[in-house]
Amino acid sequence: MQCSWKAVILLALASIAIQYTAIRTLTSKAFQLCQLPSPQNCGLGGQETEPPFERAAAGSGGCDDYPYFSINATRKMHILILATTRSGSSFVGQLLNQHQEVFYLFEPLYHVQTTLIPRLSHSRTPADRRVMLGASRDLLRSLFDCDLYFLESYIKPTPTNHTTDKLFRRGASRALCQQPVCDAFGTADVNLEEGDCVKKCGALNMTLATEACREKRYVAIKIVRVAEIGDLRALVEDPRLNIKVIQLVRDPRGILSSRIETFRDMYRLWRIWRATGRRPYNLDLSPLTVVCDDFLSSVSTGLGHPYWLKGKYMLVRYEDMARNPLSKTKEIFDYLGLSMDKNVEDWIQANTQGSNEPSAKHKFGTVRDSAANAESWRLRLSYDMVEYTQTVCRKVLQQLGYKFAKSEEELKNMSISLVQDKTFVPFL
Numbered sequence: 001m002q003c004s005w006k007a008v009i010l011l012a013l014a015s016i017a018i019q020y021t022a023i024r025t026l027t028s029k030a031f032q033l034c035q036l037p038s039p040q041n042c043g044l045g046g047q048e049t050e051p052p053f054e055r056a057a058a059g060s061g062g063c064d065d066y067p068y069f070s071i072n073a074t075r076k077m078h079i080l081i082l083a084t085t086r087s088g089s090s091f092v093g094q095l096l097n098q099h100q101e102v103f104y105l106f107e108p109l110y111h112v113q114t115t116l117i118p119r120l121s122h123s124r125t126p127a128d129r130r131v132m133l134g135a136s137r138d139l140l141r142s143l144f145d146c147d148l149y150f151l152e153s154y155i156k157p158t159p160t161n162h163t164t165d166k167l168f169r170r171g172a173s174r175a176l177c178q179q180p181v182c183d184a185f186g187t188a189d190v191n192l193e194e195g196d197c198v199k200k201c202g203a204l205n206m207t208l209a210t211e212a213c214r215e216k217r218y219v220a221i222k223i224v225r226v227a228e229i230g231d232l233r234a235l236v237e238d239p240r241l242n243i244k245v246i247q248l249v250r251d252p253r254g255i256l257s258s259r260i261e262t263f264r265d266m267y268r269l270w271r272i273w274r275a276t277g278r279r280p281y282n283l284d285l286s287p288l289t290v291v292c293d294d295f296l297s298s299v300s301t302g303l304g305h306p307y308w309l310k311g312k313y314m315l316v317r318y319e320d321m322a323r324n325p326l327s328k329t330k331e332i333f334d335y336l337g338l339s340m341d342k343n344v345e346d347w348i349q350a351n352t353q354g355s356n357e358p359s360a361k362h363k364f365g366t367v368r369d370s371a372a373n374a375e376s377w378r379l380r381l382s383y384d385m386v387e388y389t390q391t392v393c394r395k396v397l398q399q400l401g402y403k404f405a406k407s408e409e410e411l412k413n414m415s416i417s418l419v420q421d422k423t424f425v426p427f428l
């Protein structure tokens with residue numbers, strides 16, 4: 001029995017690898033091998049150390065078409081928002097999305113995961129992880145380069161004539177919902193509803209999307225499917241990119257509470273624990289341990305200031321963002337070299353004073369997770385659960401400046417904040 005069970009797993013893994021290889025082979029038909037200049041050797045006599053790099057030649061791009069490889073003060077900047085689900089990443093993503101100069105994409109890695117590991121979405125074998133990572137890095141590199149055709153290999157059904165109506169969360173990206181990509185909305189329309197975009201814009205023309213991306217100075221991508229910043233080192237160090245990472249963290253106790261409300265099936269037993277006060281014997285603790293372990297290793301890497309992250313790393317606590325949205329946003333924009341524009345300020349106003357009503361419409365939305373409830377998890381989790389989380393996540397809580405609740409009274413007394421004042425300056 002055990003043997004055949006292992007065989008099934010092996011088979012599954014093999015098929016993932018085969019699928020990935022197939023996708024690479026298919027897409028690489030459109031690739032050319034280009035000798036790439038790195039910024040140092042653009043006429044500055046640097047060493048040619050980079051190996052040839054494959055690049056999709058789709059669209060207008062050929063080998064000598066690298067608009068941002070030359071040293072140029074206005075070269076494109078690539079912003080990576082590294083987050084986890086329910087860590088308030090939609091909020092930070094939307095801040096950037098509101099800016100006129102930003103082309104924003106919401107979690108394109110969704111398509112990688114659903115294509116490569118549809119059923120094993122919660123498995124974390126090293127082999128899965130490697131396959132996901134390799135594919136994710138390739139995709140991110142292409143998307144930062146505005147090569148949206150690259151994404152098509154992961155979209156089901158496969159887009160025809162470079163159009164699709166299946167792009168995940170297309171409506172979360174302003175640039176994909178307004179002219180010239182979609183005629184239903186002008187560039188001046190603020191507060192676009194995600195659902196309206198999908199309804200009124202029709203299928204997405206990837207060629208137009210690519211052009212829209214090329215027009216913008218910043219490409220920002222939010223991802224929740226890469227756990228560790230160290231896994232992205234190859235991307236961060238890639239001389240063809242100009243990456244800045246924003247790592248978003250949140251109190252794991254808050255994440256837990258938020259997920260219990262949002263992913264109801266997956267967290268059913270946690271809700272039973274909360275309701276009955278008794279921990280179900282078969283409770284799967286891994287969602288919690290995974291969050292905390294990943295945070296710990298990723299944040300330790302980031303705050304350890306390795307040389308390859310110099311000038312490219314900023315840690316943002318969700319709670320700081322929620323308590324002082326305007327000043328925190330200014331800090332983030334300073335780090336990115338972006339000016340605040342009116343759209344952004346208006347949007348912050350509108351979205352940090354929202355209601356507390358949980359509504360299906362805002363399942364991934366931003367309104368609910370606003371300033372007022374950065375610590376509202378304290379009223380929703382039982383002391384048992386909090387105490388347990390504090391045991392599992394002790395190190396990362398300390399590292400990020402989240403205080404332990406030592407008693408039920410302390411937990412429920414909202415006049416004492418559990419968020420320490422702690423400053424995380426960008427690594428310059």
Ligand SMILES: *[C@@H]1O[C@H](CO)[C@@H](O)[C@H](O)[C@H]1NC(C)=O
Nearest residue numbers: 067068070071072073074075
């Ligand atoms: C910098 O790049 C921009 C956009 O690609 C271009 O319009 C501009 O002329 C370049 N400036 C210099 C000094 O090369």
Ligand SMILES: *[C@@H]1O[C@H](CO)[C@@H](O)[C@H](O)[C@H]1NC(C)=O
Nearest residue numbers: 158159160161162163164203
């Ligand atoms: C794709 O474009 C070609 C040429 O314009 C057309 O003949 C074909 O019907 C289109 N396919 C689909 C599925 O729209």
Ligand SMILES: *[C@@H]1O[C@H](CO)[C@@H](O)[C@H](O)[C@H]1NC(C)=O
Nearest residue numbers: 160161162163205206207208
């Ligand atoms: C998508 O947009 C491009 C560029 O404007 C256009 O040439 C192409 O025909 C459009 N594709 C479809 C299927 O409408």
Ligand SMILES: *[C@@H]1O[C@H](CO)[C@@H](O)[C@H](O)[C@H]1NC(C)=O
Nearest residue numbers: 409410412413414415416417
């Ligand atoms: C909450 O904490 C504050 C500050 O320690 C204390 O003064 C207050 O009495 C506490 N409230 C309750 C209801 O325990």
